[in-house]
Amino acid sequence: MRYEAPETLEAATALLAAEMGIARVLAGGTDLLVQMKTDMVDPALVVDLKRIGEMRTITKAVDGFHIGAAVSGAELKEQVELKQHWPGLVEAANLIGSTQIQGRATLGGNLCNASPAADSIPALIAANATVSIFGPKGRRQLAVEDVVLAPRKTALDKGEFVVSFHIPLRAKGMGDAYLRFIPRTEMDIAVVGAGIGLKTDPSGVITAARIGLGAVASRPLHVKAAGDALVGSKLDKAAVDKMVDAVRAACKPIDDKRGTIEFRIKVAGVIAARAAAIAYDRART
Amino acid sequence: MAKHHVSFTINGDPTEILCETHATLLDVLRDELELTGTKEGCSTGDCGACSVTVDGRLVCSCLMLGVEANGKAIGTVEGLAKGDKLHVLQEKFLEHHALQCGICTPGFLVASKALLEKNPDPTETEVRYWLAGNLCRCTGYDKIVRAVMDAATVMRGA
Amino acid sequence: MQETVKKLTPEPEYKIIGTRPQRPDGVDKVTGRARFGADHNLPGQLTGLVLRSPHPHANIRSIDVSAAMALPGVKAIVTRDDFKDQGSEFVPAGEMLINYRDVVRNVMARERALYEGHAVAAVAALSPSIAKAALKLIKVDYEILPHVLDVDEAMAPGAPILHPGMITAGMDPAPKRESNVAKRVEFALGDVAKGFAAADVIVERHFETKSVHQGYIEPHACLATVAEDGQADIWVSTQGHWIVRAHCARLLGMDISKIRVTATEIGGGFGGKTVVYLEPLALALSRKAGKPVKMTMSRDEVFRATGPTSGAKMRIKIGATKDGRIVACDGELKYLAGAFQGSPVAPGCMCAFAPYDVDHVKIVGYDVVSNRPKVAAYRAPGGPISGYAVESVIDELASKLKLDPIAFRLKNAARQGTKAAYGPKFGPVGLVESLQAAQSHDHWKAPLKVNQGRGIAAGFWFNIGGETTVSIALNEDGTLVLMAGTPDIGGLRASLCMMAAEELGIGMDAIRVTIADTQSLGYNFLTGGSRSTFSSGMGVVEASRSIVKQVCERAAKLWELPTDAIEYVDGSVRPAGANAGKHPPMTLKQVAAMAGKTGGPIVGSSSINAHGAAPSFGVHLCDVEVDPETGRTTIIRYTVIQDAGRAIHPAYVEGQYQGGAVQGIGWALNEEYVYGTDGKLQNAGFLDYRIPVASDLPMIDTVIVEVPNPAHPYGVRGIGETPIVPPMGAIANAITHATGLRFQSLPMSPPKVLAAIDAARAVGDVNFKLKVA
Incomplete structure (x- = not known):
């Protein structure tokens, strides 16, 4: 196995594109090293992206936040402004693993590991995030919900990697939240996860809503119908029930060691409703 | 297999090693440097026994390649005591009998130190969540949490 | 802080017993100095790795190691051919028995691989990466056989047979047909039919x-x-290095005297490190390679290839009269042993009804093999399983009889003179006292909120004594070296040092305690059965008293007085009685300095088979809150009350109570081996084998009840195992009182609880009482 730590996007792409064997990018390594240890992958090349400046910085611009894909969860948590704008997203990112994992794990890694249960993805969907991808053909943007295609499979082509996330600024009347269900209080992979981003008008009526779900299908979902169910409401019971129905209808989970199909479908609705209540509160304050 | 020349500091001391690409920081600490205070409980980031700090950040040394440590400042349990003076956390772990077998203790100490540097006055809940990545199978955590809370009080000078 | 010690008898005047000094091995363990199993190295050592069966059940037609052996850097490979077959012979391993015929097959598969993870070959190589590469080059020709995991399926006619020709023992007449049922056991008292007739x-x-x-x-x-x-x-992390020595000598055909075993610091065992896995392989590899071999399991290997405890299916039937007297108990327990016989079903049967004084009891147990790793002891092996079932039924009976669950238990509690169904009459035991302590505890009276419930359960464990050697040497300067041979898994050195200091009337600082290797001390049975503080403690007391006696003899010689005219007080000797004041007292230090002139070195030793171990009863109180929409259970409050006989070091007794309770909480709520239909374990790691983490738990309150064990000089009972017996019952009962529903299957994980909640809602169960906010 070869290890490279390039300092530019171009150099990283060149290395990845030229490798004939299995190449992996390394950011926080909290998934990659486990996969290597358990013989799930035996890469010929590992490209450490942490020396590339753009990937390690968070900037706030007029169009929103640009979060480097290799920024760790612990660093993200310390960004007071980001937390004020998108508390749900920061909370989701901070649910990935333990304090120790937070010291290394990144948003880019959580996305590109392409697990249906990744905590940050539903929250990124709720926040309407896009990703900036760099590759042999240059840069392109993709909506976050379009990156993961299936377990361990992304829309990235050979030589491509995610450089940063773009998240719009939170306007007045917007709020987000992410909740997940796990059997313990920490250290588990989400059995279901729900991220909600809401926009309300001054009277409290929801004018837009985005709902992302994790661990209920072969990839994280953006459930448009669920968000639409809330629009026009003040999060009254009827609207929430409709949203919950839409959430459950979108779930196509599996039975596994972490939960049953019935449980996931049921609890996805419960968690989404609870997250919506938090997001609504945040939108109104 | 090509080895990498890696230099870093461990508990303040400059250190240079030759490191295989796939070796983790934990492998480097235990096998190359014979700093066996850092323990291996799972090697998949689930138990926290291998906790160290890297540039002040708490991480699992099993989930970091040795080559990534180049230029970093590594902190391990061996760096807690200064000369013959134990760190307050070490004293409090002894005073509260916060260990039984002791295999998880180095990880808990390193993690607790990182907590108190960031949050000198944590609530019990904050201590419990911060330490959720450190598994202990002997104590039920009760006395560990008490020791950390008490150490925090002493370190605040309260 | 909710930690109390209830002294029930007038306390003798101890200076050290009952205090909370720092442990002798403490500094090493907080500085990273302490060396555990994987922390020992030798120059030129090789890395040993094990090739494990990917199949849960397969004939091994052949093993070809030639390609692996040809890999540069590979120094030795061992397979079944390197271990002589063993006859069937049962020997004790902690509270369990093992059979060498099976041990040799478990450390290295012979005819068959019997579970996924079963060792098939082991390699020693210059580096871990070479060893890993070599494993991939070993060609094993497997003939895959159908597997069986479930206890009922394993017992059913037509099940895949793991051990051809195995006939169930303990049946009269013996069955004609082979089966996976290794053994039937039965314990009975009185006439259960008659008992139930009165219920x-x-x-x-x-x-x-x-x-x-x-x-x-x-x-x-x-x-x-x-x-x-x-x-x-x-050098090995083990609960019993003399046991390791015996097993290795047997499996490798070596003389016992040829093998020196040093117990390293041990990072937890709970019964699981009472047997051998890697040790014979490492020795065999080293013998073949002529170099030291170090072997370490990965966490994955620990889960797949080392002993969990049994899963079980049980039927429990208890009858009582209207006024709350239990009149009959009947049970049937079917325990999974894993691939080889030897589940803890017998202790499970013996413990089941032990907390209660009942005239008519019958319990039958079956020891059943299946394609799972062979079970090893796990803290009170067998007891928590049957205890959970019995305490659930006791709780339901109390509810049906409209009796307070503590009052109901008090009415039937085992006490001094009670004859247990498994044979003995109890001496002084502390169940009544523990129940009374529970009754008067704040916890029992604290208000509960909506969706919360409180449960209580009692538990029992026998505790054992056994073969023990202790040696104490008086140094030239009056300090002492204490050697014991039971590995210190959680504070033993502190307790032993305290007992020696108490006996000798000196400070603990003057005594250095070591866990000696097998070459430095006589035989010791292992640390297990909650025996170490009891047994090695007895040895320490005897050895200390021998030192005192010798010191008195030396003084007598010096002063030319009869020995019985000398007394030893607070670390000094002085003339007593009529001779009092004749000579100034001499300290231990002074006597030590003159030891050479007065007869030579002073060493006290004790080689005993410690008898008189006494059971410890405990009572746990637990409050839970159940989320009506997700089925998730949160432990809100937890109190452990248990008879310790006497707590030598109360902090470590509390630690045992707390740790056992939390292991039980994990067992009750989330822990389980999850298998796929392919017979492979799906959660062989701490990510999905969910042991409790710090944020899952409240503080665990404790009450140490002290009803001294008359057979021990300080009244010690073993206390380490009982704490894991009551939690599952207490939590199940708490969930029942929160939800109105009974759960008869562990773990009570959220999907299971939510399914029951939904079912209760669907049928309009009148008992159901959770409310959605």
């Missing part, structure tokens, strides 16, 4: 528990070296 209320329920692992944080590890003359050394 006004009878509750009979079926229960299921899953295999759970001890979950020690330190994986198995050892370092072995065998010299050309056959002299061997092994």
